[in-house]
Amino acid sequence: MALTLELPDADATFELGRALGRVVPPGTVLLLRGPLGAGKTCLVQGVARGLGLPDSAGVRSPSYALMRVHEEGRMPLVHVDLYRLEDPDELAELGLEEWFDGDALIAVEWVDRFADAFTDQGIEIELCYRDGGSGRDITLAGTDASTRAAVETLRAELGLGGAAGGA
Numbered sequence: 001m002a003l004t005l006e007l008p009d010a011d012a013t014f015e016l017g018r019a020l021g022r023v024v025p026p027g028t029v030l031l032l033r034g035p036l037g038a039g040k041t042c043l044v045q046g047v048a049r050g051l052g053l054p055d056s057a058g059v060r061s062p063s064y065a066l067m068r069v070h071e072e073g074r075m076p077l078v079h080v081d082l083y084r085l086e087d088p089d090e091l092a093e094l095g096l097e098e099w100f101d102g103d104a105l106i107a108v109e110w111v112d113r114f115a116d117a118f119t120d121q122g123i124e125i126e127l128c129y130r131d132g133g134s135g136r137d138i139t140l141a142g143t144d145a146s147t148r149a150a151v152e153t154l155r156a157e158l159g160l161g162g163a164a165g166g167a
Contacts, residue, residue, distance in 0.1 A: 002141035003151050003160070009135060013039040013127075014046035016138065016158075021050020023153040025146060026075045026103035029122030031111040038127040039136050040109045047107060048077055067094050069104075076104040083110040088117070123147045 007013050020043075024030075030047070032040045049055075051073030066084065070077040080094070111118050126139045142148030155161070 002139050003155050004139045007136045007138055010042050013042045013136060017043040017046020018050040019157050020154055021047035023157055024105055024150050028105050028147060028150060030107040031118055031122045031124045032109045033112050034127030040127060044079055044107045051075060051077055078104050078106045081109045082113045085113060123151060
């Protein structure tokens with residue numbers, strides 16, 4: 001069951017990411033979608049803190065580097081930004097596939113640019129601007145039993161019980 005939340009500001013986005021980072025199992029892929037400035041990188045920064053990465057890890061958008069690996073937490077965090085890629089061959093050149101089927105958490109921003117390469121393998125996360133421009137809405141949905149369980153664990157971590165969504 002998908003989890004939909006209203007996030008009033010960047011701090012709430014970061015804190016949701018931190019909670020997510022505490023509950024995701026190794027090998028999870030976060031499939032991040034949303035317009036520029038919607039909070040994808042902010043969420044991943046929170047995930048990094050939830051994994052135990054220190055502030056000094058410097059998690060930031062890998063827009064120009066395309067992929068950054070942080071190994072200071074309870075599992076490696078592979079942070080990928082596909083915004084600047086245009087060709088599927090460029091995706092293959094990143095070497096991202098070596099991280100799949102391992103113990104890393106892979107966070108892929110702009111996954112919609114190469115959606116066919118990431119079908120049915122993670123937690124789909126959609127961030128969008130709230131009507132009126134204040135805050136964001138976020139929806140998280142697992143694509144398999146393991147990631148659906150992670151979303152339900154997050155729901156419990158947030159104290160939302162069995163509700164279909166929350167605010």
